[in-house]
Amino acid sequence: METSAPAHRRRLPAGRKADLASYVEQTGQVTVGDLAEHFGVSIDTIRRDLDQLDREGVLVRTHGGAVSSATGPLKDRALDVRMRVQTEEKERIARLAAGLIEDGSVVMLNAGTTTLAVARALRNHQDLTIATNNLRIPAELAPTAFRDLYVFGGAVRSITQATTGPVTFTMTPGGPEVDIRCDLALIGVGAVDEGGYSASNLGDAAMMSEMMQRAERTAILADSSKIGRRFFAQIAQLDRADYLITDAPPPPHIAAALAQADVQVLVP
Template sequence: MSGAGDTASMAMAALPVFRQNQILTILKERGQATVIELVEHFRVSRDTIRRDLDLLEQRGLLIRTHGGAVHNDQLVRVDSTLIRRMDEHVDAKRRIGEAAAQLITDGETLILNGGSTTCAVAAALGERRNLTVITNNLRLPPATPEAAVRSIHILGGTYWDVSQVTIGTVGFASVAGISADTAVVGVTAISAAGLSMGRLEEATETSSMIDIARRTIVVADHSKFNRTAFARVGAFDRIDILVTDAPPPDAMRQVLDAAGVALVVCGG
């Protein structure tokens, strides 16, 4: 017959398994978590959490990141081709494009990055006039109503056929004379940690666009929520407005509110 000491020992032995299962539950709900967050949640040491994360990664249940981890299901590994993205969430992107276009005023200089949602924004600019458009998105010029624009400037660089964008070998933000009133950017993924994209070069280019604009509008449908892509663009304090088609998860909404980001939700 087992005594109280044996029962306590069994409970102690089960604790790591229970904690690791709870870590997976947290990652599934939030998409990702930092070591510090998990330390505070479980009231254990950083070394303990790191060992848990290492073990779970070895079992293929999560992916370690700098300072934390993401759940396997939430990791965006490879950016999809633009043609495929153009066919996904078409109605949501149209509504997002129309809502974002209402935030633009006549005479602005806009800078837009690659992606299907920014093309939807450009297509919805029919009521605007005298816009100057700067972009690396080669699908965007034919999508933009002629009456809306004064001029369209294409950023040079290497052509990427998978995304139909140009990526410059030298950051354009440092070039004298380039500035914009508004950056309208699409991203691959959004989580409580901020914005990310599938390719490092596109993330760097998008970050530079944000740097040279007075305000930044991020356009993204709900499928991007609670996901983390390979390359980080920045935290929410770098953007001004998020235009989307559904309310974001509570954890993300709290971070958006704390960063002072205005939320525009254009539901169906």
């Protein structure tokens, strides 16, 4: 008598993909190999399923696997994952931020996917001096946009592909620190609420705060998914920034707090 195949092998593709999406959401992060073994199908089949589910916005495809796209903190997800989330919102924020930057000015940019979008939006600018801890920004900037580009040293956080350390430079190894200032600091943050701006990492928060201290003006960059949340490490209170650039008007109670702090909210 012929034995029947295991239940997971008899599922129709549509049913398998629904089960796959549910499994990824429950697990949070998976590899192609794990999924192929779990569902009893080939790696190529899993890759096709993941590609389709990514196009449909059900999950986020990553190199070698996938992660859940369910709403929630993205602070501990790798940069390649966060670059796939809220992409249109970040591009709109970046265009507004680029409009604040005048040719020939000195700009600081911190780590994050929104500031990477800003770097791409500067392709029509000229003669900028840019200082950043974002190791990806040099590859994103148009060569014609800047005169000088500086990257802050310090410990490298692989998850953000950025350095964490003091916002300083020395002319010679072991020499005195050079006092640096900028016209505008563009700071991508993890969360904004009535208490201020916050991040998930203490070192990152300290670096963002120091960038703000060295700036004539500061623009906070945060898409609407970050508004109304608070993370572990406080960066600064609301009144330390001049602008909040986001993709949608904040909720009334946060909008009132921003207005009281004299922060100008810019939305597309």
